[in-house]
Amino acid sequence: MFRFPTFARALAVAAVATLTAAPALAADQGESGQRLPRFVSLRATQVNLRSGPGVRYPIEWVYLQRDLPVEVIQEFDHWRKIRDWEGTEGWVHRSMLSGNRAIRVVGTVTPLRAQPQAESPVVAQLEGGVVGRLVACPEASAFCRIEAGGYSGWLPRAAFWGAYRGETVK
Numbered sequence: 457m458f459r460f461p462t463f464a465r466a467l468a469v470a471a472v473a474t475l476t477a478a479p480a481l482a483a484d485q486g487e488s489g490q491r492l493p494r495f496v497s498l499r500a501t502q503v504n505l506r507s508g509p510g511v512r513y514p515i516e517w518v519y520l521q522r523d524l525p526v527e528v529i530q531e532f533d534h535w536r537k538i539r540d541w542e543g544t545e546g547w548v549h550r551s552m553l554s555g556n557r558a559i560r561v562v563g564t565v566t567p568l569r570a571q572p573q574a575e576s577p578v579v580a581q582l583e584g585g586v587v588g589r590l591v592a593c594p595e596a597s598a599f600c601r602i603e604a605g606g607y608s609g610w611l612p613r614a615a616f617w618g619a620y621r622g623e624t625v626k
Contacts, residue, residue, distance in 0.1 A: 486530070486531035487532070493527050493539075495526070496525075496528055496557075497556050498519055498526060498553065498554070502519070503552045504548065505538070505546035506547045510535065510547075513547065516546055524560065525559055525590075527540075534551075536549075536553060541560050557618065558618055559588050559602055559604075561583065561585060561586040561588070561611070562617055563584050565582065566611060566612075566616075567580075567581055567582075568611060569609050569610045573610075576610070579608070586604050588603055588605070590618055590619060592625055592626060593613070593624055595624045599612055600613055
């Protein structure tokens with residue numbers, strides 16, 4: 457058995473601590489320099505979801521709707537691992553993603569309100585699955601401003617997928 461002298465052991469422990477601390481930072485920031493995870497949307501009307509980061513990996517799913525919100529959870533070179541509103545994960549080329557923010561209504565029917573209050577008049581009724589544009593989520597607000605189907609108004613955060621709890625979007 458080999459024993460480190462006290463000083464050498466302290467250096468070895470410090471080096472191991474430095475190596476183990478690095479992945480924690482990487483989990484907050486991807487190779488692109490943008491934070492992980494983050495919400496984006498699909499840029500094209502047809503996007504292939506692959507089992508790995510490259511064209512040699514098989515296509516496991518094909519999205520057929522532009523502007524669907526997805527969450528980027530990992531990055532590798534020009535590829536992004538995404539998660540959709542159902543929890544499906546896979547890899548897409550970064551050129552298939554847009555930084556535009558979108559939402560997907562969850563549940564059955566949700567009222568779109570004129571103001572960010574539950575008592576505010578209803579502008580429209582949005583069915584589950586409706587995709588819209590996320591315009592803003594004010595700090596500490598339970599509502600976010602969205603545009604969907606030619607309507608603009610406020611939805612409770614719990615009524616859609618596409619923004620983090622407490623996230624401010626301007």
